[in-house]
Amino acid sequence: MLAIMGLDPRANHEPALLDFDTVSFVGLDGATILEGVTLGILEGQVSVVAGPSGAGKSTLLRLGNRLEVPTAGAVRFRGEDLGLSDPRVLRRNVGMVFQKPIPFAGTVRSNLKVADPVANESELGNVLQRVGLDSSFLDRVADVLSGGEAQRMCIARTLLTKPAVILMDEPTSALDPKNRLGIEALARELANEGIGVVWVTHDLDQAHRIADRIHVLVDGRNATASETSLYLAQDTPEVGT
Amino acid sequence: MNATTIGWAGLVGSFALVAIAIALSFWQRLHLTRSIVWASARAAVQLLLVGIALRLVLDSKASVWWAWLWVIVMIGFAGFTIRGRAKEVPGIFVLGTLSMATVVVVSLSVIFGFHVFPVEGRTIVPLAGMMIGNSMTACVLVGRRIVGELSDKRDEVEARLALGLSWQDASRPYVRSALRTALVPQIESTKAVGLVFLPGAMTGLVLAGVDAVDAVTVQLAIMYLVLGSVATSVTVIGLGLTRRVFTPDHRLRLIVRASH
Incomplete structure (x- = not known):
C-alpha cells in the first residue's frame, strides 16, 4: 500500500534505516536550502522524495551520502549519527546514483573495479546481470555506452559496494521512456532484495508507479498535509532539473 | 680561463x-x-x-650568509609571483613559497652534499635562482591545472567519493594528469638539449671562455638539478593543494575557477 508522508513521516514508528532528523542545511551563499526536514527511509522499500524545483531534494540525498554535512539536525544510518562515522564506510553502506550517468575513463570493467578493486570476473558479470547488462559489456569503453546502459553501469558500480540504501537522484531524467521503465523496474527489484531505495523525482506519474511511500518537500521543508495533497493532485507532472 | x-x-x-x-x-x-x-x-x-x-x-671576502639571505628573498618573491599568476588557486602563496623553499633545501643539499659545486656565494645564488625560476613556472601550471581538473571533473570526483574512496584515491587520476602536464615539458626540454638549443648556462660559460666540455658538464649538472627541482616543486604543490581542496572528512570543497 502506498503511504503518502506529510508533516510527520515517522508517525507510524517504523524503525528507519536512514533517518533524517530535523535536518537543516544552509548553502555557502547563506541561503537556507533545507529547514527542519524529518523523514525516515525503510529497508526494502522505494521511498520517493518529490517536490517542486528548489525544494532541496538533491541536497537531502547529498546529506545522506555525506557529500554535505547538515547545518543543524542529524542524519543517522542504523541509528548512528553520520557525523560520528567514517564517511568512507558510510558511503559504501549508503550508495548514491547521480542524475546524469557519470562513467569514468576506461572500460566498464575498470569502472566497476573502482568500486571493488578485488572483485573477480564472476562477481563483475553477476553485478552486470543484476542491472540488465551482460558480461560482454565488461570490455566496452564506458564513455560510449548509451545513456540507459551508462546509468545501469553506474548502478552496478554502486551495487558492488553492497549498500543497504541506494540514493537515486532523478536517475531517469536523461533517459528515454523505455530505459526509464527499465531502471524503475530495477529499483523495485533492489527493494525486493531488501535494499532501501530513495528515489528523487519531479515526475508524479513515476512517483506513483514506483513508490512504496512518497515524501513531499516544499521550499526546503516537509510539506504540510494540504500542500502534499495539492502537489500530488497535479495533473501534469512537473519536469525540470 | x-x-x-x-x-x-x-x-x-x-x-x-x-x-x-x-x-x-x-x-x-x-x-x-x-x-x-x-x-x-x-x-x-x-x-x-x-x-x-x-x-x-x-665577493669572495663577503660572508656566505649574504648569499643565503639573497636566496630567502628570492623564495619570498617567487611566492608573490606565483600568487600573481595563479590567483584562482586557493592558498597558492603559502604553498608556492613552501614549494620553493623545499626545492632549494632538497636540491642544494644534494648538490653541496655530493660536492658537485663548492658552497660559495657565487654558486648558491645562481643555482638557487635557476631552480626557483624553472620551478616557479611549473608550480603555476600545476596549481592552475589541478584547480581546473577538479572543478571541471567535480561530478566524477564526487562519484568516486560516493563509492567510499578516500580523497586521495578520488583525486588521484586528476592530480596525476596535472602533474604529468607540468613535468612533461621539462622532460622534453631535457631530451632536446644540445640538438635543438644550447642552454643558457652553457652558452654563458662558452662565451665567458670556458672549455666546451667543461661547460657541458656544468650544464648537465644544472639540467639534472632543474629536472629534480621541478619534480619536487610540482609534487609539493600537487599534494598540498589537493589536501587543501578536500575536507578532512573526504568532501570536495567548492572551487571557483577564474574566468578567462
Whole structure:
C-alpha cells in the first residue's frame, strides 16, 4: 500500500534505516536550502522524495551520502549519527546514483573495479546481470555506452559496494521512456532484495508507479498535509532539473 | 680561463639591435616603440642593480650568509609571483613559497652534499635562482591545472567519493594528469638539449671562455638539478593543494575557477 508522508513521516514508528532528523542545511551563499526536514527511509522499500524545483531534494540525498554535512539536525544510518562515522564506510553502506550517468575513463570493467578493486570476473558479470547488462559489456569503453546502459553501469558500480540504501537522484531524467521503465523496474527489484531505495523525482506519474511511500518537500521543508495533497493532485507532472 | 667582458662600449654597441627592433616597429606601424624602449631600459636598470648587489654578495671576502639571505628573498618573491599568476588557486602563496623553499633545501643539499659545486656565494645564488625560476613556472601550471581538473571533473570526483574512496584515491587520476602536464615539458626540454638549443648556462660559460666540455658538464649538472627541482616543486604543490581542496572528512570543497 502506498503511504503518502506529510508533516510527520515517522508517525507510524517504523524503525528507519536512514533517518533524517530535523535536518537543516544552509548553502555557502547563506541561503537556507533545507529547514527542519524529518523523514525516515525503510529497508526494502522505494521511498520517493518529490517536490517542486528548489525544494532541496538533491541536497537531502547529498546529506545522506555525506557529500554535505547538515547545518543543524542529524542524519543517522542504523541509528548512528553520520557525523560520528567514517564517511568512507558510510558511503559504501549508503550508495548514491547521480542524475546524469557519470562513467569514468576506461572500460566498464575498470569502472566497476573502482568500486571493488578485488572483485573477480564472476562477481563483475553477476553485478552486470543484476542491472540488465551482460558480461560482454565488461570490455566496452564506458564513455560510449548509451545513456540507459551508462546509468545501469553506474548502478552496478554502486551495487558492488553492497549498500543497504541506494540514493537515486532523478536517475531517469536523461533517459528515454523505455530505459526509464527499465531502471524503475530495477529499483523495485533492489527493494525486493531488501535494499532501501530513495528515489528523487519531479515526475508524479513515476512517483506513483514506483513508490512504496512518497515524501513531499516544499521550499526546503516537509510539506504540510494540504500542500502534499495539492502537489500530488497535479495533473501534469512537473519536469525540470 | 680567458674571461670575456664586453665593457660599456660593447653594451652600447649591442643596443644597435634594439634600434633595429625600433626601426621595424616604425616601418610596420606596430606602435611598439615605447614598449621596446621601456623594456630595454627597464631590463638594463634592473640587471645593473642586481649586478651591483650580486658583486657585493658574491665577493669572495663577503660572508656566505649574504648569499643565503639573497636566496630567502628570492623564495619570498617567487611566492608573490606565483600568487600573481595563479590567483584562482586557493592558498597558492603559502604553498608556492613552501614549494620553493623545499626545492632549494632538497636540491642544494644534494648538490653541496655530493660536492658537485663548492658552497660559495657565487654558486648558491645562481643555482638557487635557476631552480626557483624553472620551478616557479611549473608550480603555476600545476596549481592552475589541478584547480581546473577538479572543478571541471567535480561530478566524477564526487562519484568516486560516493563509492567510499578516500580523497586521495578520488583525486588521484586528476592530480596525476596535472602533474604529468607540468613535468612533461621539462622532460622534453631535457631530451632536446644540445640538438635543438644550447642552454643558457652553457652558452654563458662558452662565451665567458670556458672549455666546451667543461661547460657541458656544468650544464648537465644544472639540467639534472632543474629536472629534480621541478619534480619536487610540482609534487609539493600537487599534494598540498589537493589536501587543501578536500575536507578532512573526504568532501570536495567548492572551487571557483577564474574566468578567462
